[in-house]
Amino acid sequence: MSDSKPAAKLTPMMEQYFEVKRGLPDGTLLLFRLGDFFELFYEDAVIASRLLGLTLTKRQDYPMAGLPYHAADSYITKLLAAGRKVALCDQSGPVQPGKLVKRALTRILTPGTTLAASQLDANRNHYLCALSHDKRGLHAAWLDLSTGEFRIASDTQIESLLPVLTALSPAELVLAEGIFSKWEAESQAHHDAGHADLRSLYHFCADHTRSEIPNYHFEPRAGAKTVMDTLGVLNLEGFGISPEHSALGPAGALLYYATETLRARPENLRTLKEYRSSGTLLLDPATLRNLEIFSSSRGTREGSLLDAINRTRSATGARLLERWLSAPTLELHEIHRRQVLVGEFAAQPSRLSALQDSLVQVRDIPRILGRLQNRLRNPRELAGIRDTLAQFPKIRAVLADWNSPSANSSSPEPKRLAAEYADRIAALPDLLALLSRALADELPGDVADGGMIRPGHDAELDRLRSLTTNNKTWLSALETTEQQRTGIKSLKVKFSNNFGYFIEVTKANLHLVPTDYIRRQTTVGGERYVTEKLREKEKEIFTAEERALAREQDLFHALVSSVLAEADALSRTADALAELDVLAGWAALAREWDYTRPTVDDSDQLLIEEGRHPVVEQMLKSPQAAASASASSSAAFVPNDTELCASGAQLALITGPNMAGKSTYIRQVALIALLGHIGCWVPAKSCRIGLIDRIFSRVGASDDLARGNSTFMVEMNETANILNNATRRSLIILDEIGRGTSTYDGLSIAWAVVEHLHSDPQAGPRTLFATHYQELTQLEKHLPRLRNLSVTVKEWNDEIVFVRRVQPGAADRSYGIQVARLAGLPLSVIDRAKEILSRLESDEAVVALPATTSAAAPHPAPSSPEPKLPPKPKKKLTVEPIDDPQLSLF
Numbered sequence: 080m081s082d083s084k085p086a087a088k089l090t091p092m093m094e095q096y097f098e099v100k101r102g103l104p105d106g107t108l109l110l111f112r113l114g115d116f117f118e119l120f121y122e123d124a125v126i127a128s129r130l131l132g133l134t135l136t137k138r139q140d141y142p143m144a145g146l147p148y149h150a151a152d153s154y155i156t157k158l159l160a161a162g163r164k165v166a167l168c169d170q171s172g173p174v175q176p177g178k179l180v181k182r183a184l185t186r187i188l189t190p191g192t193t194l195a196a197s198q199l200d201a202n203r204n205h206y207l208c209a210l211s212h213d214k215r216g217l218h219a220a221w222l223d224l225s226t227g228e229f230r231i232a233s234d235t236q237i238e239s240l241l242p243v244l245t246a247l248s249p250a251e252l253v254l255a256e257g258i259f260s261k262w263e264a265e266s267q268a269h270h271d272a273g274h275a276d277l278r279s280l281y282h283f284c285a286d287h288t289r290s291e292i293p294n295y296h297f298e299p300r301a302g303a304k305t306v307m308d309t310l311g312v313l314n315l316e317g318f319g320i321s322p323e324h325s326a327l328g329p330a331g332a333l334l335y336y337a338t339e340t341l342r343a344r345p346e347n348l349r350t351l352k353e354y355r356s357s358g359t360l361l362l363d364p365a366t367l368r369n370l371e372i373f374s375s376s377r378g379t380r381e382g383s384l385l386d387a388i389n390r391t392r393s394a395t396g397a398r399l400l401e402r403w404l405s406a407p408t409l410e411l412h413e414i415h416r417r418q419v420l421v422g423e424f425a426a427q428p429s430r431l432s433a434l435q436d437s438l439v440q441v442r443d444i445p446r447i448l449g450r451l452q453n454r455l456r457n458p459r460e461l462a463g464i465r466d467t468l469a470q471f472p473k474i475r476a477v478l479a480d481w482n483s484p485s486a487n488s489s490s491p492e493p494k495r496l497a498a499e500y501a502d503r504i505a506a507l508p509d510l511l512a513l514l515s516r517a518l519a520d521e522l523p524g525d526v527a528d529g530g531m532i533r534p535g536h537d538a539e540l541d542r543l544r545s546l547t548t549n550n551k552t553w554l555s556a557l558e559t560t561e562q563q564r565t566g567i568k569s570l571k572v573k574f575s576n577n578f579g580y581f582i583e584v585t586k587a588n589l590h591l592v593p594t595d596y597i598r599r600q601t602t603v604g605g606e607r608y609v610t611e612k613l614r615e616k617e618k619e620i621f622t623a624e625e626r627a628l629a630r631e632q633d634l635f636h637a638l639v640s641s642v643l644a645e646a647d648a649l650s651r652t653a654d655a656l657a658e659l660d661v662l663a664g665w666a667a668l669a670r671e672w673d674y675t676r677p678t679v680d681d682s683d684q685l686l687i688e689e690g691r692h693p694v695v696e697q698m699l700k701s702p703q704a705a706a707s708a709s710a711s712s713s714a715a716f717v718p719n720d721t722e723l724c725a726s727g728a729q730l731a732l733i734t735g736p737n738m739a740g741k742s743t744y745i746r747q748v749a750l751i752a753l754l755g756h757i758g759c760w761v762p763a764k765s766c767r768i769g770l771i772d773r774i775f776s777r778v779g780a781s782d783d784l785a786r787g788n789s790t791f792m793v794e795m796n797e798t799a800n801i802l803n804n805a806t807r808r809s810l811i812i813l814d815e816i817g818r819g820t821s822t823y824d825g826l827s828i829a830w831a832v833v834e835h836l837h838s839d840p841q842a843g844p845r846t847l848f849a850t851h852y853q854e855l856t857q858l859e860k861h862l863p864r865l866r867n868l869s870v871t872v873k874e875w876n877d878e879i880v881f882v883r884r885v886q887p888g889a890a891d892r893s894y895g896i897q898v899a900r901l902a903g904l905p906l907s908v909i910d911r912a913k914e915i916l917s918r919l920e921s922d923e924a925v926v927a928l929p930a931t932t933s934a935a936a937p938h939p940a941p942s943s944p945e946p947k948l949p950p951k952p953k954k955k956l957t958v959e960p961i962d963d964p965q966l967s968l969f
């Protein structure tokens with residue numbers, strides 16, 4: 080069934096429907112307002128009934144499905160979550176009997192442009208992102224319409240821009256028509272390393288909801304003009320952006336798309352900022368995933384780094400934390416500023432908790448403003464502004480207080496950064512007074528319902544309301560008066576939506592009805608009447624109600640204007656509060672988990688004394704972990720030291736038994752380094768971090784079968800990316816490189832990777848390399864910047880006890896069989912494995928098959944009943960330096 084207009088003659092209403100439908104982008108579901116319902120027709124009805132479980136009905140001969148107007152929000156949320164676009168066509172004129180109601184398209188909701196609170200995760204940013212790619216590189220613009228944050232970026236290297244875009248996790252991408260298929264075709268046609276960037280770009284797009292618009296909307300000059308018009312500026316110099324910036328193309332496309340969907344220009348955009356990859360620590364997509372930065376490997380927030388360091392009390396704070404974590408800064412000044420604030424907050428715990436208690440009361444100002452500015456006006460949100468404003472004086476006071484002596488010190492305190500924040504919190508007492516005076520205690524969810532203005536705020540409104548009240552009093556008195564006048568005891572004055580007010584008389588009393596009663600309707604039990612006076616009063620009531628509602632709506636819009644007049648001050652305050660929230664949260668975290676302030680500088684060091692894994696440490700202390708901990712296992716996290724230096728101890732090779740803690744250790748180093756760059760304190764006794772440009776990781780086995788990549792292929796892709804892009808300023812963590820293939824191939828690859836990372840004679844990326852290939856430990860003697868580390872275990876009666884201590888030197892063996900026993904492998908298998916191992920370790924070249932196995936074997940190999948052992952690499956591998964700078968394997 081297509082949505083094209085059917086041949087049969089249409090009703091005027093359906094003509095109206097098709098007129099709107101024709102103007103919509105393909106695939107948009109049209110919700111068409113009919114009275115108390117939004118209706119969907121034709122194909123839309125079929126799709127919506129399937130996605131929402133709505134009943135599919137028929138109107139004439141076409142399908143139709145409806146959803147109640149008042150519950151539309153939750154249905155729309157589901158449609159957006161299913162990646163659908165939804166157009167709302169509402170009634171725009173009065174409903175008059177017998178006449179076609181005027182209707183207009185009010186907005187198109189798409190996953191990236193929705194503004195309603197119910198359709199947004201309060202704690203997450205919600206980006207719409209446009210991309211283009213040409214010979215100058217990748218160009219991107221992203222916009223959170225709900226808060227007004229708007230950025231552009233351009234980079235010659237796709238790989239430098241893609242990390243931040245992945246971290247932003249846009250809700251929707253806007254692309255030029257046909258470009259996605261082009262990228263798809265190119266990335267499928269070329270499997271070589273030269274096209275790796277384009278393949279990543281294609282995969283990134285494939286993972287997100289996409290919308291395509293004509294290519295000409297991406298034209299940079301037109302884009303610059305659209306941006307200037309939308310921001311209301313004559314040039315972009317004030318934002319430090321060249322009018323030739325290539326990302327102005329996608330920026331213009333974004334604004335075009337946003338305007339189309341909102342059916343109006345976005346009104347809450349004030350600035351445009353440029354993002355520069357060179358100013359941030361880049362975390363490529365694999366690293367974000369491997370280090371479980373934003374979500375755990377199970378896909379949940381719980382278990383992620385973000386969750387472990389989030390102590391924010393407001394949604395704006397939570398979103399800022401996410402932004403800081405997606406683009407950790409390389410500006411030392413900014414890092415130090417945040418660290419100092421964390422220290423100041425942590426030093427005064429009672430003031431800290433007073434500050435945090437006030438922050439809980441702070442509502443989501445940027446999103447409320449975004450909705451008010453973009454015509455989504457809910458009375459309850461003005462109350463949100465009012466309640467937030469009420470917190471401002473308290474917050475200012477507690478911040479200003481930071482300069483006065485704290486409880487445990489009598490000496491005058493130096494000027495604190497925290498106190499300077501007091502001036503960034505707007506006062507706005509007049510606005511607070513106005514909202515407190517004007518808004519009713521109980522507020523409706525919809526302006527159309529009325530009842531949002533408090534009595535006493537406006538004399539005219541009070542007068543109109545009293546008219547209604549007086550007339551209603553007259554009405555209730557009417558029943559008694561008429562009962563007395565007519566002698567009909569059962570006479571009632573009633574109201575119905577269809578007839579308005581009327582007098583009801585039962586059949587038995589009809590003979591008592593006076594002559595001035597005008598009969599309106601006969602019912603089963605009697606008759607309904609009106610009188611001239613009743614009609615008059617009814618009219619007065621309706622007019623007064625209508626006028627009161629209109630007056631109230633005018634007053635409400637005036638309140639909105641008063642709030643919007645202060646939008647800049649409110650936004651600036653909201654920014655300051657979000658920062659305070661993140662930093663105060665980190666101070667609380669630092670106190671709770673004993674974090675320390677790291678020294679972040681531009682050295683090439685990474686020194687950590689007694690470092691801990693921020694997530695595992697908290698998990699081990701969680702009530703669930705305590706409940707499941709066996710008597711022998713200790714719940715405390717064992718801290719470990721790290722010493723890396725690009726020009727000194729550059730490469731740490733970590734060996735040790737399975738389960739010993741190698742992966743945990745190398746991840747903890749990367750996470751501590753990352754925390755250092757966002758300005759957070761770190762879980763360690765002391766720490767020094769020389770700025771890092773990128774963190775790379777290759778850990779764990781994950782496959783990508785859906786995209787036709789095997790586990791080994793993913794591993795090698797990630798390794799290739801590291802080797803091609805790491806610099807002397809990078810940090811690399813590698814976990815068991817080469818594990819996904821045969822022992823020799825794997826060992827050879829791991830070996831060559833180590834050599835490559837160490838190939839620069841002066842310095843190389845700081846690297847932690849965890850491996851089970853004991854052979855690699857010999858490299859320490861020949862590669863001057865390589866250090867062997869091992870994670871210790873204690874052996875006791877053929878059992879092992881994990882000590883979790885990382886110490887210098889190589890591990891002697893891997894205890895795999897003991898760990899397998901801990902994992903519950905049958906004892907017979909364990910015993911047999913030990914037997915095979917002892918053969919492998921001896922000089923025997925044959926392993927005897929047990930009698931049962933060979934006897935039971937259906938087709939024993941006649942010529943060779945006992946398998947030959949493979950040649951043992953272990954004893955034959957030695958490393959010998961030769962003149963060649965590379966090393967050889969003999």
Ligand SMILES: Nc1ncnc2c1ncn2[C@@H]1O[C@H](COP(=O)(O)OP(=O)(O)OP(=O)(O)O)[C@@H](O)[C@H]1O
Pocket residue numbers: 695715716717718735736737738739740741742743744883
């Ligand atoms: N420092 C530590 N303190 C306390 N517990 C730890 C520590 N390090 C690791 N663990 C615990 O030990 C478990 C195993 O650690 P991890 O996965 O790092 O071992 P591994 O050496 O990488 O093992 P494999 O070689 O088998 O991959 C972790 O799940 C963690 O709970």
